[in-house]
Amino acid sequence: MTARPLRVYLVAGEASGDRLGAPLIRALREELGPGGLEIRGIGGELMEAEGLDSLFPSDELAVMGLFEVLPRLRAILARMSQTVEDVAAWRPDVLLTIDSPAFGLRVSRKAKAARPDLTTVHYVAPSVWAWRPGRARKMARYTDHVLALLPFEPPWMTAEGMTCDFVGHPASRLPRPSPQAQVALRAAIGAEGRPLVCVMPGSRRGEVSRLAGPFGETLGLLARRHPELKVVLPAAAGVAEMAHALSAAWPVEAHVLDPRGMDPAEAELRKFAAMAASDVALAASGTVTLELAAMGAPQVIGYRLNPLTAAVARRLLKIDTANLVNLLLKERAIPEFIQHFLVPADVAEALDALLVPGPARAAQVAAADRALALLGRDGDPPSLRAARSVIAAAARGPRRR
Numbered sequence: 001m002t003a004r005p006l007r008v009y010l011v012a013g014e015a016s017g018d019r020l021g022a023p024l025i026r027a028l029r030e031e032l033g034p035g036g037l038e039i040r041g042i043g044g045e046l047m048e049a050e051g052l053d054s055l056f057p058s059d060e061l062a063v064m065g066l067f068e069v070l071p072r073l074r075a076i077l078a079r080m081s082q083t084v085e086d087v088a089a090w091r092p093d094v095l096l097t098i099d100s101p102a103f104g105l106r107v108s109r110k111a112k113a114a115r116p117d118l119t120t121v122h123y124v125a126p127s128v129w130a131w132r133p134g135r136a137r138k139m140a141r142y143t144d145h146v147l148a149l150l151p152f153e154p155p156w157m158t159a160e161g162m163t164c165d166f167v168g169h170p171a172s173r174l175p176r177p178s179p180q181a182q183v184a185l186r187a188a189i190g191a192e193g194r195p196l197v198c199v200m201p202g203s204r205r206g207e208v209s210r211l212a213g214p215f216g217e218t219l220g221l222l223a224r225r226h227p228e229l230k231v232v233l234p235a236a237a238g239v240a241e242m243a244h245a246l247s248a249a250w251p252v253e254a255h256v257l258d259p260r261g262m263d264p265a266e267a268e269l270r271k272f273a274a275m276a277a278s279d280v281a282l283a284a285s286g287t288v289t290l291e292l293a294a295m296g297a298p299q300v301i302g303y304r305l306n307p308l309t310a311a312v313a314r315r316l317l318k319i320d321t322a323n324l325v326n327l328l329l330k331e332r333a334i335p336e337f338i339q340h341f342l343v344p345a346d347v348a349e350a351l352d353a354l355l356v357p358g359p360a361r362a363a364q365v366a367a368a369d370r371a372l373a374l375l376g377r378d379g380d381p382p383s384l385r386a387a388r389s390v391i392a393a394a395a396r397g398p399r400r401r
Contacts, residue, residue: 006032006394009092010041010052011083011107013061013100015203015236016287018044020123020170020386021098025050027387040090042083045237045264055086059238061103076103084110091115094394098123105139112142119398121145121390125153125164136160141401145393147386150324151374161401163393167385168376169324171290174272182277185270189255191230191277195355197222198278198297199254200288201243203236207284210304212246214342215282218302220251221348226355232257232278234271280354282347285322289334290375293325293368298354298361301336302347325371333367 008028012021021043028037039051044058056079084107087095095111095118097104108120125148128136133156140160148154149169157164177185186192197219201211223229231250234257235243247254257274259267275281275295283292285303292299301323325334335350337343353360376382 003036005036005038006094006391007038007040007090007092008094008096008390008394009087009090010039010043010047010096010098011100011104012041012043012047012098013058013103015044015059015238017099017104017124018046018058019287020383021052022046022050023170023381023383024098024123024386024390025052027381027383028390030384031387031391040086040092041096046268049264055083061100079103080107080110083107084114087111087118088114092118094119094121094390096121096123096390101126101135101139105143108139109142117398119144119394119396121147121393123147123386124149125157128156129153136162144396144399145389147389149375149382150328151376161399163396163399165385165389166376167389168379168382169290170382171287171294172372172375172377173381174291174294176295177269177273177276181269181273185232185273185277189230189232191232194228194230195226196230196232196278197351197355198275198281198283198292199231199233199247200281200283200292201233202284202286203239205239205242207303208239208242208246211284211302212243212249214302214304214344214347216247216250216252217344218282218347218351219254221344222351222355223252225348225352231255232274234274235259237267279356280351282351285336285338289323289325290372293372296365296368298364299334300347300350300354301334301338302342303336303338304342305339324375325368328371328374329367331367333364333371 010021012018042055042058043052048054097108112120120143122143125146126135136156137160140162143162146157146162146164148164148166151166154164154166201208201215231252231254233243233254237259240258240260244256272295275292275297278297281292281297281299283299285301303322322336322338323334326332337347
């Protein structure tokens with residue numbers, strides 16, 4: 001008698017979750033075999049390309065920061081109720097929430113309350129080591145299993161009774177585009193033989209709106225030192241139109257790589273080619289830090305929160321760095337300029353030090369290599385390890401509380 005398919009309901013509320021969810025779906029199919037998996041839920045273009053018919057556009061949930069959420073709270077709560085109802089109607093074996101804990105874990109809590117026999121898994125352990133450690137105890141009330149991207153996270157989860165596997169960070173295994181692909185990218189934007197800066201101002205509208213001004217001013221100062229400077233901006237689909245509009249006011253022309261209308265996989269390859277081909281990058285903090293590290297691109301990080309959100313964060317944060325390379329290595333390998341420290345003259349100085357080969361550039365590339373090794377660069381791909389962990393959690397079922 002053929003075993004019935006494993007039914008997995010996935011909830012990925014942002015671009016970062018979409019990037020994790022798509023390879024996980026592929027790995028689950030690989031592990032379970034033909035007809036062994038049924039999926040439903042919420043995801044972006046990459047997950048939809050893997051066969052997920054998203055309940056609604058996931059970019060509706062891409063909001064970061066307490067005071068940024070408030071104007072859209074009513075719409076987000078309505079989507080949350082819609083998701084919980086859909087989970088209840090479809091009756092999955094596993095509810096798999098990916099990143100976006102503010103939305104996903106609330107869905108998980110409500111779904112678990114309605115159906116205690118549902119196995120709940122969260123992919124990307126919340127950063128309880130950075131702020132609000134009590135969140136681990138709260139999520140343990142309705143979360144059975146956690147997939148951790150960072151090697152030091154499992155003890156935080158298991159201490160509260162959840163099971164947790166370190167599955168590795170996908171960025172650690174990203175293949176670097178060929179030299180030919182990098183040359184082609186430079187040729188396409190007219191950057192042959194010229195210094196090239198890759199600018200990554202974020203995937204959320206709030207991020208882009210806050211960073212476009214200081215990033216543009218920084219590039220203008222850098223261009224005074226390097227008149228032939230070229231700029232490439234690989235935009236996320238949800239903010240591509242905004243990236244075009246805001247970068248048009250910059251003192252240096254930015255070649256915006258617009259992924260809209262492209263095959264998502266091709267757009268991602270082009271983005272990585274831009275990173276790898278660039279001499280240095282100026283980026284918002286986040287997963288992009290690790291992607292740039294994997295592409296061998298020296299980088300400087302800049303970030304600015306809504307002032308009210310920043311004031312709250314200063315009281316809650318337990319760490320003093322905003323990027324994972326520095327956090328993993330416990331050193332300031334990557335320069336970062338956060339909030340009022342995001343001063344264009346200082347950022348331009350840091351970029352200039354990395355723009356050409358030298359000790360600073362070599363030291364950062366070596367540090368990034370060490371960080372990627374800690375994140376699971378060797379062994380099975382993170383997506384495959386994650387898939388096996390989900391399947392094992394489904395076999396165990398919900399834990400006793």
